[in-house]
Amino acid sequence: MANTKDGARKPAKTPVTDAIELLMQDHKEVKAMFGAFKKLKEREDAEEEKADVVQQICTALTIHATIEEEIFYPAVRAEIDDEDLMDEADVEHAGAKELIAQLEAASPGDDHYDAKVTVLGELIDHHVKEEEGEMFPKAKKAIDTKAIGAELAARKSELESEMDVGTPPPSLKKANSGRRAPAGK
Numbered sequence: 001m002a003n004t005k006d007g008a009r010k011p012a013k014t015p016v017t018d019a020i021e022l023l024m025q026d027h028k029e030v031k032a033m034f035g036a037f038k039k040l041k042e043r044e045d046a047e048e049e050k051a052d053v054v055q056q057i058c059t060a061l062t063i064h065a066t067i068e069e070e071i072f073y074p075a076v077r078a079e080i081d082d083e084d085l086m087d088e089a090d091v092e093h094a095g096a097k098e099l100i101a102q103l104e105a106a107s108p109g110d111d112h113y114d115a116k117v118t119v120l121g122e123l124i125d126h127h128v129k130e131e132e133g134e135m136f137p138k139a140k141k142a143i144d145t146k147a148i149g150a151e152l153a154a155r156k157s158e159l160e161s162e163m164d165v166g167t168p169p170p171s172l173k174k175a176n177s178g179r180r181a182p183a184g185k
C-alpha cells in the first residue's frame, strides 16, 4: 500500500563508481595516449609534444598501477583462487614501472626513447588484455565492485591532486592560437 516512489529514496548524489568500469576507462584513456604518441613518432619536429604525451602516459599509468596495487589487487587476490594470475599481474606492473622510470629520466631524442615508449605500450596492451579477459571477470563475481570502486575513485583523485594532474601542458594546445587579435581592437 505504501505508495513509495523511487524518488523517495536517497537521491543518487554520489555517482555510482564500479571498480571494473573505472579501471577499464583508465585503460581506454591510456590506449589513446599511446595512439597519440604513435602519430607523433612519424613527425620529425614533435619532440616537445612527445615529451608531453609521454609525461601524461607515465603519470596516468603510475596512478592506475598504484590504485590497483593498493586497493584492487589485494581485494581480488583475497577472494579468487588464482595466485598465478595475480602474481603475473604484479610482475607485469614491475616491468612497466621499470620502463616508466627510464622514460621519466629521458628525453625524446635520447637513445632508444621511442622504442621504450613502444615496448611499454605493448606491455600495457598485453597486461590490459589479461586483466579485462581473465582477472576482471573473476573479480566481478568475487568482490563488491561498487564498494571497491568508491575506494579506487577516492584514492585516484587524491593521487591526481598530489601529482598535479589537470593542467595540460601548453604545447598540447592547438598551435593556431597565435592568430587571435590582441585584446582591445
Ligand SMILES: [Fe+2]
Pocket: 023, 027, 064, 068, 128, 131
Ligand atoms: Fe589495469
Ligand SMILES: [Fe+2]
Pocket: 065, 068, 089, 093, 127, 131
Ligand atoms: Fe594492472
